[in-house]
Amino acid sequence: DTGVSQDPRHKITKRGQNVTFRCDPISEHNRLYWYRQTLGQGPEFLTYFQNEAQLEKSRLLSDRFSAERPKGSFSTLEIQRTEQGDSAMYLCASSLPAYPYEQYFGPGTRLTVT
């Protein structure tokens, strides 16, 4: 396994458009996380899956954001009606539910909303 992969790596879109990102976690990891990171800040939690179940979603997350993990493997994050404030790096991470709870991060998708 080569680690967590994300696609696309970069996305430029116009305000109001919808975008979808994909994350492929490490195959045996049943936990999957989405984070958002802006310049000079730490990653901010967006949502979490255990297998195919979405168990937690940040209260800061607008209803324009939705995520799925239909078969407990890859996940998608969709942002509807994008706004300039959505411009950020979107990071996906996966882990096992075991000590030391290391999260393996993908390279991220950089979104720019013009």
Place this chain on the structure above:
Amino acid sequence: GQSLEQPSEVTAVEGAIVQINCTYQTSGFYGLSWYQQHDGGAPTFLSYNALDGLEETGRFSSFLSRSDSYGYLLLQELQMKDSASYFCAVDGSGNTGKLIFGQGTTLQVKP
């Protein structure tokens, strides 16, 4: 609210020792992690402390005091490649492993 505080920048010379502190205030606490992130790269895991005390992994050590809501990352024998951002992160939920990250400390190692 939930907050983590760490210095924004630290500068040190090659071969030196540097300590990056982290204080946290969160509604729950199960453990403190440290991640390293190079410019343009993804965060990578360095350490995890669930119990009080020092954990050592090669040149890096991490310390936790739960009673003081405080931890630190100690980097020894600094190398140029250690120049990066370092984030402390609290696992406040236990069940999910969801991490709350600090704003990060940018470490610059000079020759």
